[in-house]
Amino acid sequence: xxxxxxxxxxxxxxxxxxxxxxxxxxxxxxxxxxxxxxxxxxxxxxxxxxxxxxxxxxxxxxxxxxxxxxxxxxxxxxxxxxxxxxxxxxxxxxxxxxxxxxxxxxxxxxxxxxxxxxxxxxxxxxxxxxxxxxxxxxxxxxxxxxxxxxxxxxxxxxxxxxxxxxxxx
Amino acid sequence: xxxxxxxxxxxxxxxxxxxxxxxxxxxxxxxxxxxxxxxxxxxxxxxxxxxxxxxxxxxxxxxxxxxxxxxxxxxxxxxxxxxxxxxxxxxxxxxxxxxxxxxxxxxxxxxxxxxxxxxxxxxxxxxxxxxxxxxxxxxxxxxxxxxxxxxxxxxxxxxxxxxxxxxxxxxxxxxxxxxxxxxxxxxxxxxxxxxxxxxxxxxxxxxxxxxxxxxxxxxxxxxxxxxxxxxxxxxxxxxxxxxxxxxxxxxxxxxxxxxxxxxxxxxxxxxxxxxxxxxxxxxxxxxxxxxxxxxxxxxxxxxxxxxxxxxxxxxxxxxxxxxxxxxxxxxxxxxxxxxxxxxxxxxxxxxxxxxxxxxxxxxxxxxxxxxxxxxxxxxxxxxxxxxxxxxxxxxxxxxxxxxxxxxxxxxxxxxxxxxxxxxxxxxxxxxxxxxxxxxxxxxxxxxxxxxxxxxxxxxxxxxxxxxxxxxxxxxxxxxxxxxxxxxxxxxx
Numbered sequence: 001x002x003x004x005x006x007x008x009x010x011x012x013x014x015x016x017x018x019x020x021x022x023x024x025x026x027x028x029x030x031x032x033x034x035x036x037x038x039x040x041x042x043x044x045x046x047x048x049x050x051x052x053x054x055x056x057x058x059x060x061x062x063x064x065x066x067x068x069x070x071x072x073x074x075x076x077x078x079x080x081x082x083x084x085x086x087x088x089x090x091x092x093x094x095x096x097x098x099x100x101x102x103x104x105x106x107x108x109x110x111x112x113x114x115x116x117x118x119x120x121x122x123x124x125x126x127x128x129x130x131x132x133x134x135x136x137x138x139x140x141x142x143x144x145x146x147x148x149x150x151x152x153x154x155x156x157x158x159x160x161x162x163x164x165x166x167x168x169x
Numbered sequence: 170x171x172x173x174x175x176x177x178x179x180x181x182x183x184x185x186x187x188x189x190x191x192x193x194x195x196x197x198x199x200x201x202x203x204x205x206x207x208x209x210x211x212x213x214x215x216x217x218x219x220x221x222x223x224x225x226x227x228x229x230x231x232x233x234x235x236x237x238x239x240x241x242x243x244x245x246x247x248x249x250x251x252x253x254x255x256x257x258x259x260x261x262x263x264x265x266x267x268x269x270x271x272x273x274x275x276x277x278x279x280x281x282x283x284x285x286x287x288x289x290x291x292x293x294x295x296x297x298x299x300x301x302x303x304x305x306x307x308x309x310x311x312x313x314x315x316x317x318x319x320x321x322x323x324x325x326x327x328x329x330x331x332x333x334x335x336x337x338x339x340x341x342x343x344x345x346x347x348x349x350x351x352x353x354x355x356x357x358x359x360x361x362x363x364x365x366x367x368x369x370x371x372x373x374x375x376x377x378x379x380x381x382x383x384x385x386x387x388x389x390x391x392x393x394x395x396x397x398x399x400x401x402x403x404x405x406x407x408x409x410x411x412x413x414x415x416x417x418x419x420x421x422x423x424x425x426x427x428x429x430x431x432x433x434x435x436x437x438x439x440x441x442x443x444x445x446x447x448x449x450x451x452x453x454x455x456x457x458x459x460x461x462x463x464x465x466x467x468x469x470x471x472x473x474x475x476x477x478x479x480x481x482x483x484x485x486x487x488x489x490x491x492x493x494x495x496x497x498x499x500x501x502x503x504x505x506x507x508x509x510x511x512x513x514x515x516x517x518x519x520x521x522x523x524x525x526x527x528x529x530x531x532x533x534x535x536x537x538x539x540x541x542x543x544x545x546x547x548x549x550x551x552x553x554x555x556x557x558x559x560x561x562x563x564x565x566x567x568x569x570x571x572x573x574x575x576x577x578x579x580x581x582x583x584x585x586x587x588x589x590x591x592x593x594x595x596x597x598x599x600x601x602x603x604x605x606x607x608x609x610x611x612x613x614x615x616x617x618x619x620x621x622x623x624x625x626x627x628x629x630x631x632x633x634x635x636x637x638x639x640x641x642x643x644x645x646x647x648x649x650x651x652x653x654x655x656x657x658x659x660x661x
Contacts, residue, residue, distance in 0.1 A: 124341045136245035137252060138311055141303065144187065145319050151194065152326040155289035 013039030030068045034061050051123040104119055175246060178229060179255055181222035182263050182394055186270075190295035191217030197288050198393065208642040211276045212291040214272035216298065218581040223263040227253075236597045243469055244433030244441060251370060254308035254445065258514050261659075262305040262441050265522050269434045270298045270557065272529055272641045276426035279638045280536050286330055289569055293323040301434060305441030308449075310359045310369040313442060317406070319356070319440065321348050323612035324431060329421040340422020347415040358398035371450040378453040395596035396451055400465070407439045409499060409580045417476070420488035425539050428484065432491045433525035440521055448505060448512055456629050459503045463598050466503070469496030477612045484545045486612060490571060493609060494524050497586060498596055504590040513594045516589050519659050523570065523652060530645025533558055537638055541629050547616065550661030552625025560631075560639065561620050563646035572613035573606055580655040 016039055019032030037060045046054035131139050177184075192211050193388040196204055242250070243492060277294065281287045307313045322460045325348060329341025378392065408416040452457060473493025480486040501517040528609065538553070539545050554561030559579070570579030576650035583606065587599045631639075654658055 090233050107202040134248050137249040138315060141312070141315050141319065142223055144296065144299075145322075147194075147325055148293065148319065151296075152323050154329055155286050155293065156326050156332075158289070159287060162577065 002046065006043070006138065009039050009042040009046065012036075013043065027069065030065055033068070034065050037061050037065070047163045051127060052125075115129060172246070172534055172661045174229070175242070176249060178222075178226055179253060182219045182226065182267065184296045185218035185222050186215045186299035186658065187301070187456040189218065191300070192293050193288055193292045193295065196291075199402045208291070209286050212295065213271065213274055214280065214318060215295045215518065216267050216274060216400045217300070219302075220264070220267040220271070223260065223267055226263075228259055243278075249573070250307045252307065252312045254371075255307045258518070260308045260510070261518055262437070263302060263435055265518075265525060266298060266301050266305070266434055267391075269430075269437065269475050269529055270294070271539035271551050272533070272645065273434065274566045275637055275641050276429060276529075276536055277391075279635055280426045280540060281423065284294075287560060290327060290330060290427075293327055297323050297327075297430075298434070299443075304438050305445070307442070307445060308371055310362065310371075310374075310450075310473050313389040314356065314359060314445070317442065317518070318352065318433065321352070321406075324348075324435065326655070328419055330427075331424050335422070336422050337424070340419045343415050343422075345417040347405060351402045351412075351485075354398050354405070356403065358462070361391050361395040361398070365395070365661035371445065379450065391626050392454065393457065396454065397448060397461075400458060400461055403439070404441050404465065407436065407499075408492055409438040409465050409495060409496050410467075410472040410492070413469070413472060417485055417488040420491070421482065422511050423543070424533055425484065425536035428488075429536070432526075433450075433529040433615065436491070436495065436528075437521055440502065440517070443502060444505075444514065444517070446510075447502070453490045462499055466496045466499035467598055467601045467605075469493065469499065470602055471608075472603050474609040474612075477609070477637050479613070481547050482545055483535055483547055483616070484532075486547075486616075487528065487535075487571075490609070491528060494528075494571075496605070497583065497602060498524070498567065500590050500602055501586040504586070504593040504595055506589070506593055512591075515659075516582075519578075519652070519656060520586050521580040522659055523649065526645045526648045527567050527570050528648075530563065530642050531571070533638060533642040533645065534564050534567075537631060537635055538629060539633070541631060542627070544616060547619050548626055548628075550616070550619045551623040552620075553629070556629065557631070558623050560642070563642050565620060566618060566646040566649050568613050568616050571608045574610075576653060578656075579649065580638040581653050581656060655656070 011038050016032045020029045020036065023029050023032060037056055041053040044050075044056060102131035128169040192214075193208065196211060198210055212392065213462065228316060253441060272295065274291070275611060277290060278287070281290060284290075297320050300316050303312065303316035304320060307316055325341055325345040328344050329337045331337045359369070362374060367372050368377075390498065404412040405415075423431065447455070447458065447462075470493050473489050473491070473496060476484050477489035498517065498520060501520055505517060506513050535545050538549060542549050550564075566577060570577035573579045573583040588595075588603065590599045590602075
C-alpha cells in the first residue's frame with residue numbers, strides 16, 4: 001500500500017514537473033508547478049510529516065505560484081516562440097543530467113539506513129504548543145505586525161473621494 | 170514578583186502606543202464628523218501615556234528587573250524576560266523616543282490637517298513608535314528582526330502617502346527596495362550566527378564568541394561573514410556612506426514632518442539597535458569590526474558634508490547633513506569604553522538626543538514654511554530672520570547647533586564624542602572628523618546668510634492655527650541652549 005502510494009505520488013510529481021518545463025504557455029507551466037507541489041506534499045504526508053505537507057501547499061501554492069501567475073498575467077506574455085535547441089539549451093540539459101547523476105550516485109553508493117529519522121507524529125501540536133506557550137510574546141508582536149500592514153495597505157490604496165459635481169481635492 | 174511587576178509595568182511604555190493606535194482604529198470605524206477632533210487628541214495620548222509609563226517604570230527600579238533570574242516562571246514569561254532588555258540606558262532611550270514622538274505627532278497633525286488619510290498616518294506612527302521601543306530593548310535576534318520590520322514597513326508606506334505631491338511614490342519605492350534588501354542581508358547574518366551558535370540570545374552568542382575563533386576554520390569564517398553582513402545591513406538602515414544612496418531621495422520625497430520623524434526618532438532607534446548588536450552581542454570580536462566601522466564613519470562624514478555643499482533645497486541639504494551626523498555618531502559608537510560590565514553610552518546618547526531635537530526642529534520650521542509657500546528652496550527662506558524674528562532665531566539656533574558652534578549643545582556633543590574617540594585611540598579619525606565638520610560649516614552658514622543677509626523675496630503669512638507648531642519648534646531650539654548649559658539633565 002505504502003509503496004504503491006509512493007510510486008503514484010512520485011510519478012505524479014515527475015509528470016507535473018516535466019509539464020512545467022515542456023509546456024509552451026507560461027500559465028500552463030505555473031499550473032503544472034502547482035500540481036507538482038501537490039504531489040510533493042503527498043510524499044511528505046506519506047513520511048508522516050504533516051506540517052511540511054501543509055506548509056508546502058500553503059506557501060508554495062497559495063503564495064508563490066499565485067504571484068507567478070499574476071506576473072505572467074500582468075506582463076501579458078504570449079506563447080514562447082519555437083526555438084531550435086541552441087547552445088544554451090544544451091548546456092542547461094547537460095547540467096541537469098550531471099546534477100541528476102550525482103544525486104543518483106550518492107544514493108546508490110551510500111548505504112541508506114533502513115529506518116529514516118524518526119519524525120514525531122504530532123508535529124502540528126508540538127509547533128502550536130510552542131507558539132502559544134514559550135513563544136507567546138513574539139507571536140503577539142507578530143499579530144501587531146499583521147494589523148499594521150492592513151492599516152498601511154488602507155493608507156496607500158485609498159482613493160480620494162470626489163465630491164458631487166466638484167473637482168478632485 | 171507578580172505578573173504586574175514582571176510583565177505589565179515593563180511593557181507599559183510600548184503598550185501605551187499600541188493602545189492609542191488600537192483606539193484610533195476603533196474611532197475610524199465610527200464614522201462621525203464629531204469624532205474628527207477627538208482623533209488628534211487620542212493620537213497624542215500615545216506618546217504622553219508612554220512618557221508617563223516610562224516615569225513610573227523609572228521609579229520602580231528597573232535594575233532589579235534585569236537581574237531577575239529567569240527560569241522559575243511560566244514558559245512564556247521566561248522567554249519574555251530573556252528577550253526584553255531593560256536597564257537605565259534603555260530607560261533614557263524610552264524618554265527620548267517618547268519626547269520626540271510627541272513633538273512629531275504635533276507637526277504631523279498640523280501639516281496634514283486637511284488630508285483625509287490623517288488617521289491612518291497617525292495609527293502607523295503609533296505603531297512605529299511602539300516598534301522603536303521594542304527595538305532598543307530587544308535582547309535576542311528574533312525580537313530585533315521583528316521590531317525592525319514592524320518599524321520599517323509602515324515607514325515605507327508613510328514616505329509614499331502623499332502620492333500626488335513631489336515624487337513620494339518614487340521615494341517610497343526606492344526606500345522599500347533598499348530597505349528590504351538590507352532586511353534580507355540581516356536575516357542571512359542572523360541565520361549564519363544561529364547555525365554557528367544554536368541560539369538567538371545576545372548574551373549566549375556573546376559567550377560563544379569569547380572562545381577565540383581562528384581565521385581559517387569554517388566556524389570562524391561563518392562568524393566573520395555574519396558580522397560583515399551585520400555591518401552592511403545596519404549600514405543600510407542607518408544610511409552610512411557606501412549604503413546611503415536611498416537616503417537623500419527618501420528624505421526629500423517624504424512629506425516634511427514625516428522626514429523629521431524619520432531623521433530623528435528612527436535614527437535614534439537604529440543607533441539603539443546598533444549599540445545592542447555590536448556592544449551587546451559582538452563585543453568579544455570587537456577587534457574585527459571597530460576598524461571597519463571607523464573607516465565607514467569617516468567616509469560617511471565626508472560624503473554627507475560634501476554632498477550637502479551643492480544643495481539648494483533645504484530638505485535635501487539637511488538629508489545630507491543627517492548622513493554626516495550619522496558618521497559622527499558611528500565614531501561615537503566605536504569609541505564607547507567599558508567600565509566593569511557597564512557601557513559608557515552617555516556621550517553617544519547626548520549627541521543622539523541633541524541631533525534628534527535639532528533635526529526635528531529644523532523640519533518643523535521647514536514644514537511650516539512649506540505649508541504656506543509650497544517650497545523648501547533656500548530662496549524661500551531669504552529674509553525670514555527679519556519678517557519672522559522668532560522663527561528665524563529658532564532656525565538659526567538649530568542650524569548653529571548642527572554646525573557645532575560653541576554656545577549650543579551641538580558643540581558640546583561633538584566635543585564629548587571626539588574626546589571619547591581620542592581617549593580610545595582613534596586620533597586620526599578625530600582629525601578627519603574635525604576637518605569634515607569645518608567643511609560642513611560652509612553650507613550651514615549659507616542658510617544663515619539667507620536668513621539674515623538677504624532681502625525677503627516674498628511675504629509669508631503664517632496661519633494662527635500653527636501656533637502650537639511654533640511653540641514646539643521653540644521647545645526644540647530651547648533644548649539646544651538648555652542642554653548645552655545643563656548637560657547633566659541628560660545623564661552626563
